[in-house]
Amino acid sequence: MDQEFTGQRTDLSQLSSAVEQIKKSLGSIIVGQTEMVELLIAGILADGHILIEGVPGIAKTLTAKLLAKTLSAKFSRIQFTPDIMPSDVLGTSIFNPRETSFEFKSGPIFGNIILVDEINRAPAKTQSALFEVMEERQVTMDSRTYKMDEPFIVLATQNPIEHEGTYRLPEAQLDRFLVKIEVKYPTLEEEINILTMQHSQTTREQLDRVVPVITGDEITSYRKQIRAFHVEPKLIEFVAKIIHESRTNKSLFLGASPRASIAIINVAKAIAAINGRDFITPDDIVKIAPAVLRHRIMLTAEKEMEGISPDDVVAQIIQKIEIPR
């Protein structure tokens, strides 16, 4: 029944193969969580930073480490603690007595894949230090600007805000994360699979078996390819309507920014690429909208007290807007 015209305009064979290999590597250790894995890959292909939220013990850090290991790029890890300082992240200038001059010692942020573990345990002062590097991919220190190498991806994990010892991240920083992935508890079957797989070997042993399947240059190349994907004008209008509605919705204290609308298009393109298409559909937009918007919008106090979640509001917003066809 399928006609021949659906043959590819864009050669996505290499990209599809790389995606399959990443999925296979993650799937060999992470049980279930297919949506999370897909969003992680989409986030990397869409040139964005990823925030993973979930209760302790559901493999957030393991997933991030595993993903970093599948990518052949410079990896560094920063454990955020309540007393961490901006210089611990970015680096600092140290006086060199032999040269009688200050020398910049770069911090762990200088890498390709940066795992920021428990990001919401650091105070706002240190969070603010990430603003420039996350958005502009550069660090300015002592009147000098240091550019980050491509690709530059921040993978951050956090516990829900209700948990002990956590701070709410500043809105400006949350907006810099392309997607926020909420990791749920595994199902009963998944739990059984986890136990079956994990009881005989340690996580370190499992991690050691993972080998890089994609290089940093390949990621940069795929990103360029995805950026050129086709987007039907009516779908751009559809995204704009969703974002505009978020700004006038009575359940929301703070709506989504224009950065959010760009993010929806970019992540939808990445999802389309994962599914072997070089164009986006309304399904892609509807699918990824909660992950892109849930951390960028703020509910009114009344709605928070009623127990409404940002995902509920996003669903209500989309329900109001006609799917372009």
Added chain:
Amino acid sequence: MQKFILVLFLLLALGTIPQSFSAVNVKKPNRIQLDSSLVVAKSFNQAALDKHRSDSDFQYGEKYQTALSWWDRFWKWFWNQFSSAVSDSTSSNLARNVSAIILAGLIIFLVIKFSGAGVLQLFTGKARVVPLAYAESLDNIHEIDFDPEIEKATQNRDYRLAVRMLYLKCLKKLSDAGFISWQIDKTNSAYISELVNHDRKQQFASLTRQFEFIWYGEFNIDQSVFTAIKQDFKDFNQGLS
């Protein structure tokens, strides 16, 4: 130098001693002073007190009646009716209970109605799915006369638009046959998942894929491909009746 400082310190220290002795010597015993002035008893003006007592502004402890608003009068009447209905000695217990239940049900119904919430929403907490009027849709599939539109697009060699019309016609047929529930907020995959029959689902998924590639992906098709696609849609639609 050290000797000079020591001598200066001693001289200063000696100078403070006589002062401390004199401070002890000047202390005098306390003396109580008697107040011998005449005490005059004060009295209140009884007339002024009576005037204030009779003033309503100062009647703090007493309730005073004011005219009831129509809203208060309504509720007073309502509760009087309710209490008389419940406590009427002539009516049976069953009648009293039934009237109380009906009244309570009426109040709950009015609360739900005015709050705009659905009954299920109260228990599940989920948002109610409001059936949207077709008039709100940009392309009301139930009002479009599809065949002339498809013919017109085909004559203009606008095969992309023609495929779009074929797909919308297909959605209308599925909706009319009751296989899907047409809603403006539903995506194509939502309609695919609504189909129960496996073969029909497969066929519709294939048609949807063709439509998406041509419409959203802007893939160019020629007349021969369009003719084949048109036949696919025709076969599918015939299978619905």
